[in-house]
Every structure is written in C-alpha cells, then in structure tokens.
Amino acid sequence: MNLGPIRFGSYAISNTVVLAILVATPFAVRWMYTSALWQRAWVELRERRGVVISAWVLLAYTAVALLDSVGGHPARRGPDGQLLRSADGQVIYEARGVTLLDLLLTPWRTAREKTYSAPWARRAFCAEFVRGPDGVLRKVYPPLKYPGRHPLGTDRVGEDVFYQALKGIRTAMILGVGATALAIPFALFLGMVAGYIGRWVDDLVQYIYTVLASIPTVLLVIAFMVVFGRGLPQLCTIMGITTWTTLCRIVRGETLKLREQEFVLAAVALGVPRRRILWRHILPNVMHLVIIASVLGFSGRVLSEAALTYMGIGVGVDTYSWGRMINDARMELARDPVVWWKLTAALVAMVGLVLPANVLGDALRDALDPRLRTETGP
Amino acid sequence: MAIQGRAEKVELGDCAVLNYLVRRFLYMVPILVGVNLLTFVLFFFVHTPDSMARSVLGDRYADPAAIEAWKREHGYDLPRLWNAQARGLGRVTRTIFWQKCMPLLWLDFGRSDFDQHSIGEAIRTRMGPSLHVTVPMFLLSFGVTTVTALWVAYRRGGITDRVVLVLCVAFMSVSPLFYIIGGQYLFARVFRWCPFSGYAPGLDGWRFVVLPVAIGVLAGFGQQVRFNRTVMLEETQKDYVRTARAKGVSEPVVLLRHILRNALIPILTSVVVTIPFLIMGNLLLENFFGIPGLGSYVLDAIQRQDFAVVRAVVYLGTLLYMAGLLMVDLAYTWADPRVRLG
Numbered sequence: 001m002n003l004g005p006i007r008f009g010s011y012a013i014s015n016t017v018v019l020a021i022l023v024a025t026p027f028a029v030r031w032m033y034t035s036a037l038w039q040r041a042w043v044e045l046r047e048r049r050g051v052v053i054s055a056w057v058l059l060a061y062t063a064v065a066l067l068d069s070v071g072g073h074p075a076r077r078g079p080d081g082q083l084l085r086s087a088d089g090q091v092i093y094e095a096r097g098v099t100l101l102d103l104l105l106t107p108w109r110t111a112r113e114k115t116y117s118a119p120w121a122r123r124a125f126c127a128e129f130v131r132g133p134d135g136v137l138r139k140v141y142p143p144l145k146y147p148g149r150h151p152l153g154t155d156r157v158g159e160d161v162f163y164q165a166l167k168g169i170r171t172a173m174i175l176g177v178g179a180t181a182l183a184i185p186f187a188l189f190l191g192m193v194a195g196y197i198g199r200w201v202d203d204l205v206q207y208i209y210t211v212l213a214s215i216p217t218v219l220l221v222i223a224f225m226v227v228f229g230r231g232l233p234q235l236c237t238i239m240g241i242t243t244w245t246t247l248c249r250i251v252r253g254e255t256l257k258l259r260e261q262e263f264v265l266a267a268v269a270l271g272v273p274r275r276r277i278l279w280r281h282i283l284p285n286v287m288h289l290v291i292i293a294s295v296l297g298f299s300g301r302v303l304s305e306a307a308l309t310y311m312g313i314g315v316g317v318d319t320y321s322w323g324r325m326i327n328d329a330r331m332e333l334a335r336d337p338v339v340w341w342k343l344t345a346a347l348v349a350m351v352g353l354v355l356p357a358n359v360l361g362d363a364l365r366d367a368l369d370p371r372l373r374t375e376t377g378p
Numbered sequence: 379m380a381i382q383g384r385a386e387k388v389e390l391g392d393c394a395v396l397n398y399l400v401r402r403f404l405y406m407v408p409i410l411v412g413v414n415l416l417t418f419v420l421f422f423f424v425h426t427p428d429s430m431a432r433s434v435l436g437d438r439y440a441d442p443a444a445i446e447a448w449k450r451e452h453g454y455d456l457p458r459l460w461n462a463q464a465r466g467l468g469r470v471t472r473t474i475f476w477q478k479c480m481p482l483l484w485l486d487f488g489r490s491d492f493d494q495h496s497i498g499e500a501i502r503t504r505m506g507p508s509l510h511v512t513v514p515m516f517l518l519s520f521g522v523t524t525v526t527a528l529w530v531a532y533r534r535g536g537i538t539d540r541v542v543l544v545l546c547v548a549f550m551s552v553s554p555l556f557y558i559i560g561g562q563y564l565f566a567r568v569f570r571w572c573p574f575s576g577y578a579p580g581l582d583g584w585r586f587v588v589l590p591v592a593i594g595v596l597a598g599f600g601q602q603v604r605f606n607r608t609v610m611l612e613e614t615q616k617d618y619v620r621t622a623r624a625k626g627v628s629e630p631v632v633l634l635r636h637i638l639r640n641a642l643i644p645i646l647t648s649v650v651v652t653i654p655f656l657i658m659g660n661l662l663l664e665n666f667f668g669i670p671g672l673g674s675y676v677l678d679a680i681q682r683q684d685f686a687v688v689r690a691v692v693y694l695g696t697l698l699y700m701a702g703l704l705m706v707d708l709a710y711t712w713a714d715p716r717v718r719l720g
Contacts, residue, residue: 207408207409207412210409210412211409211412211413211416212416214409214413214696214699214700215413215416215692215695215696215699216695216696216699218661218695219691219692219695219696220692222676222680222688222692223417223420223421223688223689223692224420226680226683226685226688227420227421227424227425227685228424228425299550299551303553303554306553306555307553307554307555307661307662310555310662311661311662311665311677311680312677312680312681313680326553326555326559330559333559333563333567334567343559347552347553347555347556350553351551351552351553354550354551354552354553355547355548355551358547358550358551359547362547
C-alpha cells in the first residue's frame with residue numbers, strides 16, 4: 001500500500017517511545033532470565049493456567065496499544081487520489097493522525113451510519129416515516145449503508161462501537177503503564193537515597209510524600225485536573241505523582257532494611273563507593289517490590305480513568321477512551337428500546353484488561369515476594 | 379494498696395494518651411501547612427487569579443477592566459505572598475495567602491468564587507445527606523466483609539474459599555460505574571423496587587438510600603474481603619492459635635474470640651482510612667442518585683470552575699483523613715492492650 005508523504009507531528013513522541021520499548025524488551029527479558037529470583041518466579045507462574053491466559057490477554061492488549069501508537073498524518077488527497085497542495089505548492093496533511101491500528105480497522109473506521117444501529121444489524125435501529133407511492137406515511141426501518149458490518153453496533157453519531165472500544169485500549173494502557181513509568185525513576189532514586197543516606201535528605205523526601213499522601217487521592221487528582229484542565233498528559237502526570245508517593249515509601253522502607261544487611265555492610269567495609277552500592281546491591285533487591293506495586297496499581301488507574309472522565313476531569317473530548325464511551329452512553333439505557341451496546345462494550349473491554357491484570361498482579365506478588373502471599377493455606 | 383496501685387496506673391495511662399494526642403497534633407501542623415502551600419501554589423501560581431477570572435467571566439466578557447473588577451470583588455487583587463505597599467503586619471496579612479489560605483487552618487472556608495455563597499454553610503447542610511448514605515454503607519460494609527472473611531477463613535483451602543476468592547477478584551475488576559449504572563437500571567427501572575434517584579431527609583429517606591448503600595457495599599466488597607481474609611489467615615499461623623487449638627478450643631471459638639480480635643487491628647486501619655471517602659460521600663454515587671451531599675457539591679464545583687470550593691474541600695478531606703488515621707492509632711490501644719502509645 002502506497003501511503004505517499006506522511007508528517008509525524010504529534011506522533012513523533014509516541015513513535016519514539018514504541019521504538020524504545022521494542023529495543024528495550026530483549027534486554028529486560030534477558031535480565032529476567034538471568035536473575036535467580038525471576039527464574040524461580042517464571043517456573044512457578046508458568047504452571048498456573050489462569051496466569052498464562054492472563055499474560056496472553058495482556059500481551060494482546062499491549063500489541064493493540066502499540067499498533068495504535070505508531071502513526072502519522074497522511075497527505076490529503078483529492079477525489080481521484082492525487083495530492084492536494086496549498087497555494088504555494090506545499091503538500092497538505094490531514095489534521096487527524098492515522099495509526100497502524102486505524103489502517104487495520106479501516107473497514108470499521110470508515111463505515112459511518114446515520115445513527116444508532118444494533119450489533120450485526122442489517123436495518124437501522126430507529127424507524128423513519130416514509131411517504132409511500134400511495135401517499136400513506138409508513139414507519140420503516142431503512143437498510144443500513146453497511147449492513148452486517150458492525151459487530152458491536154454504532155452509536156448516536158453512527159460511529160462503529162467496536163472501533164471505539166479498540167481505540168480506548170491505548171488510553172488505558174498509557175495510564176496504566178505510562179503513569180508508573182513516569183513515577184519509577186523518581187521513586188527509585190529518591191527512595192533509595194532517602195533510605196540509604198538518611199539525615200535531612202530522608203526528612204525532606206518523607207515530608208514531601210507524607211504531604212502528598214495525606215491529601216485523599218481523589219481530591220488531589222481533582223485539584224490537579226481542575227487547575228491544569230482535562231487531557232491525557234495531565235491525567236498521566238497526576239497519576240504518576242500519586243503512584244510515586246506509594247512507590248517511594250516502599251523503596252525507602254526496603255532500603256532502610258537492606259542497609260543493615262550483611263552483604264551491604266560487607267560492601268561498605270570493602271570500600272565500595274556509595275553510588276555502586278545503591279546500583280549493584282540495593283536496586284536489584286527493591287526492584288521486585290516496585291514491579292509488584294506497579295502491576296497491582298495498574299487496574300486502579302485504568303478504572304479511575306473511567307470515573308474521572310465521567311466527572312468531566314479525565315481525558316480530553318478528542319481522545320478515545322472507555323470513560324468517554326460510558327459518559328456518552330449514560331442516557332442510552334433510558335431509551336426505549338434500550339441501547340445497551342456502547343456501554344456494554346466499554347465495560348467489557350475494561351474488565352477484559354483489568355481482570356487479567358489483577359490475576360497477574362496477585363500471581364507476581366505470590367511468586368516474587370512470598371512474605372506478601374495471599375494464598376497462605378493452613 | 380492494690381486498688382490504689384490500679385488507680386495510679388490508669389492515671390498514668392490517661393496522661394500518656396493526652397501526651398500522645400498533643401504530639402500527634404503538633405506533628406499534623408507541618409503537614410497541614412504543607413498541604414496548604416501545595417494548594418496555594420496550584421491555585422494561585424499555576425492557575426493565576428487572572429485566568430480564574432477569565433474562565434468564570436467567559437472569554438467574551440473578559441476585558442481587563444472586568445477582570446480587575448472581578449478580582450477586587452472576590453479579594454484576589456492582593457499580592458500573593460508579600461504586600462510591599464502595606465505597613466507593618468499588613469505586609470503579610472494583606473495578601474492572598476493570608477486572606478484565602480490561612481483561614482482554612484481555623485476552618486473558615488470563605489465564600490464561593492461562583493456565586494459568593496458561604497462554603498462552610500454549604501458543607502454543613504450537605505454533610506447530612508452524605509452521612510445518611512455513607513454511615514449505613516460503612517457499617518454494613520464492615521459487617522458483611524468481616525463476616526464473609528471469617529467464614530472463608532473457617533473454610534480455608536476448601537472449595538468455598540476458592541470460589542469466594544475468585545469472585546472477589548472478579549468483583550474488583552469491574553468498574554464501579556458498572557455497578558451503579560447496572561444496579562440503577564435493574565432495580566429502579568426494570569424491577570421498580572426503589573426510586574430511580576432523589577433524596578428525603580430522616581428515616582423516610584430509606585427508600586432512596588437502600589440502592590446506593592447496596593451498590594457501595596458491593597463495589598468495595600472484593601478488595602476488603604480479600605484483605606480481611608489475608609489478615610485472618612496470617613493470624614491463624616501464630617503460636618497462640620496453636621496453643622488454643624491444642625487446649626481443645628473449638629474452631630469457631632478460636633476464630634471468633636482469638637483470631638477476630640487480633641485481626642481487627644489491621645482491618646480497622648484499612649477501614650478507617652476510607653473515612654474521608656465516606657464523608658465526601660461517594661462522588662459518583664451521589665451524582666447518579668441525585669443525593670445533595672458533599673460529593674455532588676464537589677462535582678458541581680468542578681463543572682462551575684469554582685476553585686474556592688475545590689480548595690476548601692481538598693483541605694477538609696485532608697483534615698478528615700488525618701483525623702481518621704489518629705482514630706486508628708487510638709483504636710489500636712483498645713483492640714490490643716499491648717500497643718503502647720509512644
């Protein structure tokens with residue numbers, strides 16, 4: 001398929017991030033294979049069927065999110081396919097970007113109906129009154145433009161719901177993963193430094209996260225979003241901040257404990273520089289706690305996006321998200337006959353992501369940190 | 379002599395509690411100041427009074443004169459931290475920080491930016507409906523989750539345990555929005571068991587409150603039961619439980635008399651830290667069910683860009699949260715006499 005000229009514009013960052021993820025994944029996998037803790041965890045996890053299924057589902061969601069993050073703005077074309085140019089001969093690009101996912105979903109993305117249509121329907125959901133040749137008004141359900149095309153129906157403006165549900169995945173994944181990714185470096189650095197060095201650094205870091213943690217999370221998020229306005233980057237930042245307080249507390253506490261362990265004392269006695277102790281001895285031993293906390297917090301962030309968007313302080317109006325789908329569809333259950341598909345699609349898509357994340361989070365915790373086991377038998 | 383000794387001990391204990399309380403209050407001061415500073419920076423540096431005036435007035439009417447007038451009317455025309463024009467103490471007190479943020483410390487919430495109503499007054503009148511929903515929710519949730527966790531802990535390792543755990547994870551994975559929308563649709567619209575939304579004060583209002591309470595309990599059920607179960611199972615591994623069993627104490631008695639009492643400490647913590655959310659009412663629940671509580675107050679404030687209200691509520695929420703944590707610490711001494719305040 002020849003796409004012609006493409007401008008990357010707003011996709012520059014997400015394209016780079018996806019590239020970085022693709023490059024970093026083999027290294028992360030290698031590290032996990034060489035670490036004894038992860039090797040043992042791996043063996044344990046692989047034996048549980050629920051965990052394996054969850055991992056595959058999460059991988060599928062991740063793949064969709066990655067596909068939806070690579071894209072650009074194609075050049076605008078005229079009806080016969082030639083490039084449109086401005087007065088000074090410049091190529092004009094589409095304002096709305098197109099991602100790889102959009103290209104894959106073209107049959108659903110472009111199939112616009114007039115208004116509601118039920119899943120797999122061949123005729124419109126809303127009746128129209130048409131005057132027949134004999135002059136009598138008749139109630140008819142006109143055939144759809146794309147009969148049988150929409151597996152989950154269309155919404156009020158005739159947009160395909162299946163397409164919207166898939167587009168919501170990227171937003172959810174950005175909040176679930178991106179917020180943590182923002183928080184982890186700060187949490188690790190400040191937490192380890194505070195725990196290891198102590199004194200005023202510790203006091204300062206503790207003070208900052210205590211202040212942030214003493215504001216109930218909902219209210220902190222509300223205050224932040226009211227000031228900075230709705231939008232995905234803002235939401236990601238504030239969720240990163242709230243995640244940071246949790247992670248930093250965990251890292252600091254664990255570092256305090258590790259500092260007194262023999263292997264660290266031995267390193268100190270041997271004259272290993274402080275930076276190296278933190279990097280080689282402390283970091284690998286707090287990493288699993290950070291990963292457990294991140295995975296366990298994942299579902300909370302995905303769920304709160306929907307609630308916040310419903311409250312009017314979530315993602316922007318031009319971002320596809322499950323919260324926006326629910327918000328759009330809030331009055332649809334009041335219609336008669338009921339329009340249930342958009343709401344259901346958003347909620348099912350959310351459960352499909354959150355349930356495996358919860359299962360995997362529990363399993364990771366059990367495998368990596370036996371002290372925190374939920375499944376303690378008699 | 380013995381009686382005297384006991385009296386002395388009690389007196390000492392009271393003194394320790396008082397001492398502890400005073401220290402905890404002193405410890406709260408820097409944190410409250412920090413929270414105050416944080417909201418101050420957010421609401422007056424990041425988002426300046428000018429942009430606030432513009433968003434309230436609307437872009438069409440926001441000429442410089444109107445902005446100045448709005449700022450003067452609402453008291454935002456002062457310098458932010460330091461008033462060089464004033465004299466003496468006025469340099470500190472005639473500032474936005476002193477006039478708008480410091481009064482929060484003594485619970486003077488000021489007036490709304492939107493229509494000048496007294497925020498303290500509004501909070502007082504809206505507290506009632508919020509409590510009407512959240513107190514039953516709190517008690518019911520505490521009771522139901524504790525009993526379920528006890529039952530599951532009694533049957534640990536069996537099929538009941540397995541099924542309840544799976545159900546808990548499933549419950550946790552569903553958006554609260556689903557419980558609210560689904561519950562409202564099913565019970566209010568299809569079965570018509572209770573009104574769709576609305577509120578009435580007093581006992582007559584129970585019809586309106588039943589569904590929100592039930593939904594609130596359901597939404598928090600999975601997480602809390604799992605937590606309680608974990609805590610209880612941890613207790614079952616302890617020596618005193620083995621001793622009790624070895625002495626032939628029956629399993630229900632071990633659970634109810636020994637394990638429950640000790641497990642109550644962490645359970646209380648996890649429950650009491652949710653108090654700010656309870657007093658705030660559940661934002662979503664109040665909005666969906668048309669209950670005129672604090673939650674819907676916050677949502678209205680967000681919609682109206684009423685920053686004074688958001689600021690006041692953030693501060694109030696923080697205060698309640700910290701009070702909740704303090705209560706947990708005090709509750710520790712009741713649940714476990716070995717815990718010393720210190």
